[in-house]
Amino acid sequence: MIRTIDLTSGGTSYRIADLRRLGLGRLPWVHRILIENLVRHGEDLAPLADWIATGRSDAEIAFWPGRVMMHDTTCGPALVDLAAARSALAEAGGDPASLNPVLPVDVSTDHSLAVDVYGSRDAFARNMAREMERNAERYRFMKWAASALDNFTVHPPGTGIMHTINLERLATVVTGRTQDGALWAVPDTLIGTDSHTPMVNGIGVLGWGVGGLEAESVMLGQPVMMRVPRVVGVRLVGRLRDGIMATDLALVVTHRLRQMDLAGRFVEFFGPGVSGLSAGDRSVVANMAPEYGSSTGYFPIDEATLAYLRSTGRAEAAIALVEDYARATGLWFDADAEPIYEEIVEIDLSAVATSLAGPHRPQDLASPAEVAVLMGGDAAPGSPLPRRPIAIAAITSCTNTSDPRLLVAAGLVARKARALGLAPPPWVKTSLAPGSPTAERMLARAGLLEDLEAVGFAITGYGCTICIGNSGPLPDMVVAALDRGEIRPCAILSGNRNFPGRVHPLIDDAFLASPPMVVAFALAGDAQQDITHAAIGTASDGRAIRLADLWPNGSEIDAVLADAVSAKDFAPAYEAAEASPAWATLAAPDGALYPWDERSTYLRRPPFVTTNADSRLGLYAAAPILVLPDDITTDHISPAGAIPAGSDAGRWLAARGEDPADLNVFASRRGNWEVMLRGLFTNRSVANLLAPDIAPGETVFAGTGEHLPLWRAAARYADEGTPVVIVAGHRYGTGSSRDWAAKGAALLGARAVLAAGFERIHRSNLVNMGILPLRLPADHHPATLGLAPRDRIEIDARRIFPHAAVPVLIRHADGGTVRFEAVAEIETERETEILERGGLIPLVLSDRLSRIRA
Numbered sequence: 001m002i003r004t005i006d007l008t009s010g011g012t013s014y015r016i017a018d019l020r021r022l023g024l025g026r027l028p029w030v031h032r033i034l035i036e037n038l039v040r041h042g043e044d045l046a047p048l049a050d051w052i053a054t055g056r057s058d059a060e061i062a063f064w065p066g067r068v069m070m071h072d073t074t075c076g077p078a079l080v081d082l083a084a085a086r087s088a089l090a091e092a093g094g095d096p097a098s099l100n101p102v103l104p105v106d107v108s109t110d111h112s113l114a115v116d117v118y119g120s121r122d123a124f125a126r127n128m129a130r131e132m133e134r135n136a137e138r139y140r141f142m143k144w145a146a147s148a149l150d151n152f153t154v155h156p157p158g159t160g161i162m163h164t165i166n167l168e169r170l171a172t173v174v175t176g177r178t179q180d181g182a183l184w185a186v187p188d189t190l191i192g193t194d195s196h197t198p199m200v201n202g203i204g205v206l207g208w209g210v211g212g213l214e215a216e217s218v219m220l221g222q223p224v225m226m227r228v229p230r231v232v233g234v235r236l237v238g239r240l241r242d243g244i245m246a247t248d249l250a251l252v253v254t255h256r257l258r259q260m261d262l263a264g265r266f267v268e269f270f271g272p273g274v275s276g277l278s279a280g281d282r283s284v285v286a287n288m289a290p291e292y293g294s295s296t297g298y299f300p301i302d303e304a305t306l307a308y309l310r311s312t313g314r315a316e317a318a319i320a321l322v323e324d325y326a327r328a329t330g331l332w333f334d335a336d337a338e339p340i341y342e343e344i345v346e347i348d349l350s351a352v353a354t355s356l357a358g359p360h361r362p363q364d365l366a367s368p369a370e371v372a373v374l375m376g377g378d379a380a381p382g383s384p385l386p387r388r389p390i391a392i393a394a395i396t397s398c399t400n401t402s403d404p405r406l407l408v409a410a411g412l413v414a415r416k417a418r419a420l421g422l423a424p425p426p427w428v429k430t431s432l433a434p435g436s437p438t439a440e441r442m443l444a445r446a447g448l449l450e451d452l453e454a455v456g457f458a459i460t461g462y463g464c465t466i467c468i469g470n471s472g473p474l475p476d477m478v479v480a481a482l483d484r485g486e487i488r489p490c491a492i493l494s495g496n497r498n499f500p501g502r503v504h505p506l507i508d509d510a511f512l513a514s515p516p517m518v519v520a521f522a523l524a525g526d527a528q529q530d531i532t533h534a535a536i537g538t539a540s541d542g543r544a545i546r547l548a549d550l551w552p553n554g555s556e557i558d559a560v561l562a563d564a565v566s567a568k569d570f571a572p573a574y575e576a577a578e579a580s581p582a583w584a585t586l587a588a589p590d591g592a593l594y595p596w597d598e599r600s601t602y603l604r605r606p607p608f609v610t611t612n613a614d615s616r617l618g619l620y621a622a623a624p625i626l627v628l629p630d631d632i633t634t635d636h637i638s639p640a641g642a643i644p645a646g647s648d649a650g651r652w653l654a655a656r657g658e659d660p661a662d663l664n665v666f667a668s669r670r671g672n673w674e675v676m677l678r679g680l681f682t683n684r685s686v687a688n689l690l691a692p693d694i695a696p697g698e699t700v701f702a703g704t705g706e707h708l709p710l711w712r713a714a715a716r717y718a719d720e721g722t723p724v725v726i727v728a729g730h731r732y733g734t735g736s737s738r739d740w741a742a743k744g745a746a747l748l749g750a751r752a753v754l755a756a757g758f759e760r761i762h763r764s765n766l767v768n769m770g771i772l773p774l775r776l777p778a779d780h781h782p783a784t785l786g787l788a789p790r791d792r793i794e795i796d797a798r799r800i801f802p803h804a805a806v807p808v809l810i811r812h813a814d815g816g817t818v819r820f821e822a823v824a825e826i827e828t829e830r831e832t833e834i835l836e837r838g839g840l841i842p843l844v845l846s847d848r849l850s851r852i853r854a
């Protein structure tokens with residue numbers, strides 16, 4: 001029986017779970033929140049006594065998040081699935097209107113905005129107009145969902161990036177909620193279909209990124225099933241030095257923690273250094289949790305949390321509830337406490353230096369001077385551009401635009417540069433896309449908006465833009481010099497990822513940096529220039545200007561911030577953006593069932609949403625359709641960027657009347673399984689090790705030896721009744737929480753993926769699509785298995801349970817054999833059930849039908 005006590009806050013009485021009586025004082029704060037969630041949902045803690053006593057447990061627990069967040073590209077596939085599920089339910093005799101999310105779902109419309117126009121004051125309006133034109137059909141669909149589904153809110157284009165919206169507007173930290181007829185106070189918790197969901201951990205809200213499929217199951221009333229997470233404690237000591245930005249700290253934390261294997265583990269920050277960080281600083285660090293490899297980057301609730309809530313205009317009663325609840329339950333931070341962590345890492349904040357990361361991975365730390373070394377010293381003879389021009393300089397991403405301090409620092413660099421008569425060279429594509437529309441008011445009040453505009457950083461929109469690779473075309477002179485083979489352009493951005501091609505298909509090298517550093521590099525325009533020693537530019541009076549002449553100190557930033565940030569900005573800024581006429585006038589269908597249109601090139605009813613599906617388990621001999629090296633990311637598996645006209649996906653669209661010159665990006669076409677299927681593994685850096693010289697996106701069809709696009713080969717294998725599997729190396733599925741990486745494998749007919757190791761969200765997505773993830777033994781790797789097209793992989797997956805040993809026999813076409821046991825990467829009994837029932841959606845739908853029929 002759950003023991004509760006009453007808490008009175010602001011004159012209102014709340015029921016709360018009596019956590020103090022449970023003796024949780026030495027557990028990590030994230031564990032305390034999970035235990036509150038369990039007891040409030042009536043779970044018996046007796047079997048978990050060991051957990052409370054020792055801080056460790058291998059038990060499987062349920063977690064009921066309070067809400068779900070999605071964005072327009074991850075919500076698209078989930079909504080298509082929901083709409084298709086309503087259609088399937090109706091066809092099977094059920095009431096389609098009965099299928100709704102059972103908890104609040106908030107969807108941002110941020111991932112589709114591209115930087116077509118930049119460097120001018122009308123850039124935002126023009127980019128948004130293009131966004132509405134390109135995405136009208138998808139946005140109509142989202143508008144239909146907002147009216148047809150209960151508990152479903154869409155934040156229209158122009159209202160900002162999901163994690164900033166969450167920080168500034170949605171997160172309550174502690175929520176009053178009616179449950180079982182009583183008013184409870186409960187911790188605000190969520191899952192989000194985006195790996196950077198933990199950004200909100202910076203203000204004491206527990207949440208993490210999940211795959212869209214897992215979110216769908218939560219929306220339909222299932223808990224998140226998980227093992228008690230192992231928690232790594234990061235003890236922070238010291239203080240950041242003057243001039244050091246939160247970005248620098250986040251990159252140092254990423255560099256340090258990425259050296260550990262944090263897959264599936266939670267990270268929590270503790271120690272005396274935490275108190276010296278603002279909630280804005282903490283959120284930058286928390287945002288990069290997926291880059292350091294963990295599920296969370298949690299900072300407990302303290303005075304800085306309350307100060308942030310106050311600065312963003314939250315009601316005083318709501319702020320008082322946060323403090324009263326956290327103090328009453330033991331969720332309030334104690335700088336002297338050292339909870340029981342599985343492992344502890346110490347980071348001295350005073351040792352953090354100005355940092356960038358790149359050119360290919362967010363964990364590869366570099367000082368500003370090292371960037372020049374990494375980019376080499378050779379010149380481009382005869383070219384008007386330097387050999388390594390900065391072609392893109394972007395103040396972008398929720399990561400580094402949600403904290404006003406970072407934007408003010410960028411504005412101050414711009415102000416000094418403007419006063420000295422500096423400006424970026426013409427080959428630099430400059431952009432400023434803050435996480436929310438409040439940034440414009442703040443920068444304008446400080447007079448910094450004009451300074452930023454004067455050096456090219458006019459606001460280009462409120463969305464992900466360059467961070468997600470929606471960079472628009474490069475300047476003509478860059479494209480021309482590239483065509484002549486004279487240059488290798490680079491990018492600098494305040495984002496969080498820099499895989500080759502992520503920022504722009506023509507750019508392989510990109511450095512992550514703070515917003516003021518982005519402005520400084522834009523002014524220099526040349527990645528080979530050591531901007532700490534050489535002149536960034538020449539002032540109007542002939543003086544050589546160096547980085548130190550432009551860099552703001554802490555008191556300069558503080559002085560501007562004090563007048564610039566107003567709590568009164570937040571509600572009006574969002575309300576004005578939400579009232580967007582473009583959204584209000586967008587015509588959308590209504591009714592419980594979505595009217596599918598066979599001619600649509602955006603929304604097509606997917607074949608895997610069905611009330612009955614065959615399990616992919618069993619005993620079978622499969623053809624290896626793909627054999628892949630280490631570090632295949634979800635970007636490699638399922639692209640997000642532009643759809644090339646000459647690709648199979650492009651030809652499919654052109655054959656249906658689409659303009660080959662403007663096919664939009666894959667991320668916008670995720671409601672169309674035909675396009676997504678044809679885009680699989682087409683990233684030019686993906687090598688299929690099955691045979692030499694296989695083009696990206698192709699394989700060798702064993703039946704004839706032909707090189708075929710994967711989707712064609714998969715169809716041939718399906719026709720002849722040959723199962724297929726994918727074989728991959730370490731860290732398979734790293735990167736974005738991209739459903740389509742798993743849905744694509746399902747459409748290829750894969751029954752299993754054998755990998756040396758899986759990234760957490762992708763592993764879960766594979767299970768939810770009914771595909772068995774199998775971990776290869778440590779002494780086997782795709783590069784050494786010697787797989788060839790006509791080999792067969794026999795897998796005995798008849799008896800599956802969490803971490804089951806699965807016999808595998810490779811029969812090489814030349815007669816040789818290799819036998820080993822792989823490990824089923826299944827975490828819970830629930831996942832076993834999902835695999836046995838052919839995937840999550842068939843399971844949920846068939847259960848719903850059974851209940852209706854009963």
Ligand code: SF4
Nearest residue numbers: 196397398464467468
């Ligand atoms: S990390 Fe980048 S792509 Fe992801 S939500 Fe933030 S801005 Fe958008």
